Amino acid sequence: MSRSARSIVIPHLGRVEGHGGIFVKIVGNTVHEVNMDIFEGSRYYEALLKGKHFLDVQGIITRVCAICSANHTVAALTALEEALGIPQSERIHTLRGLLLLGATIESHALHVFALALPDFLGFDSVISMASKYPHEVAFALKLKQLGNRVQELVGGRAIHPINTLVGGFGKIPRHRDLQTLREELAAALDPLMGTVDLVGGLPVPAWAAQPTVYVALRPYEEAFRFRGVSICTSRGEEYPLGAYRDVVREFTVEHSHAKHSALASGETYMVGSLARLKLWGHYLGGRAREAFDRLFPNGVVDNILLNTRAQLVELVHSIERGVEVCDELLGMPEVERELVEYEVRAGRGVGAIEVPRGTLFHEYEIDGDGRVLSANVITPTAQNLANVERDLRGAVENLLAKGEPMEDARLKLNLEMVARAYDPCISCSVHVTRLAGE
């Protein structure tokens, strides 16, 4: 058997958010090394927040990333309000839910159609895809715009919301604007279901299949929701949100600016759409249920390349749920603003929510003057990176095991597909490493 060595280097991973690359070293038919190199610069946001007043946290942490800005905002506010003992009214809870749905619509529309689908359809970009799928390409951008519109209406801005406040909202959307949004969301469902048929007909390669542990939050009610009350694994374990540091063990790796994560057992795991469907897919209803049955006829199986299908199911759900949430808000009396009064006090709070790429954790401790003593943010991508490397290794091993010669270009594309399937947001995942002795 040949013992020749080859290195597969993808210096810059295309069609993902942020800057990262892949390095694989193969000797003979054995994978010796797999690294997902994250060379995006460290963001230092957690360190930046120390000493800041809690009212400044949102404006700073939301700038970790543009695509994920609404998600970081809601997680931060949730954590701060827990620290301060501020309850959420039904309207505030519902509106924040709508904001998260808008962020999911935007993010999943972009990833499914512009970043992942070209791989499955054999195109190198969404633009070249338009030559054969013009309606789908046009529709994808309109869906993204729709997600932006939701965030603009609720958050005051499509990126980096400004209407979201500790204790509530500066301005509550007017009924006529909610009605317009509701109609736009409802109108998007039929054309979106058309894309479910397209995606459902695409083969999913088996070489990426790997046994996987999934983690997601238990929804706060018995329905498919993006906010939850505890951390659950696909092995049946369940933990309170406040114990997240005992569940998610972060560690640094030499080849990456981003930390990696594993469970206390040392196992890597996956968070994201596939994880949510694995654990809570049985809660889906309506058109989302139809999409799930079409795209997962045998249930959720362990293959990261199915994450794109899972995102499409969640896209259908988010639009359907968006219509429902608009109806809930339209059923409430119209008010100008809603802001709960509170007193500043020392405290610690955790905000954990499900965002497009998986479970996001924010934790803050503040002193009696409202100054931040410590901040901790663990993003979905940071949690997934170790599993990405594991899946990359498994994919290469599966492909090599076939015994067929495979040129580097083909292998590179397959590796990129695996990494892209996670929809990594590399910008969010980069945090400063704590210095020894600090």
Added chain:
Amino acid sequence: MSKAGQGVQAPGIVPVTRDERPRRILVVGYGNALMADDGAGPEVVRRLEATRLPPGVRVEDGGADSLRLPGVWRGEAEVWLVDAVVGGGEPGSIIRLGHDEVLAVPQRHATAHALSLPEGLRWITLSFPEMAAVRYRLWGIVVRHLSLVSGLSEQVGAAVDRVVAEILRESGRRTGDHGP
């Protein structure tokens, strides 16, 4: 043929109400003010906003997402874009591209975070037929450095001055308003 793409309202198309003057030019500055010279585009917008713009000319800060353009467009016949660029000349030099040149710039690597401005415009043109007649111009300012700090380099700051002056002069010429 899939039914996808039909039936979704195109956002951003707002009828002219209080101001009945024809909307001629939208100037959009793209970039991140927290990333050193990447803030060139927003800085151009900030300075233009502080001046008296010719009638029919409007400015917007496009942030870092070129795909939001349909959401800020209000029917202008021309969209002038300002963005930081890497390479193509000495720091602070200005690359000026006309409509056809902007749309012909190839995508170097396709990433969502940095979906190139020309790639974003091509996608917009495909998706929003009502914007198909829009004419684009680009002022690209070559950066000196990009890092997580606020503030422009001296060279890029000087280039911003020149771009602001050019945009005011040319938009005035277009609209027949040559300023005070």
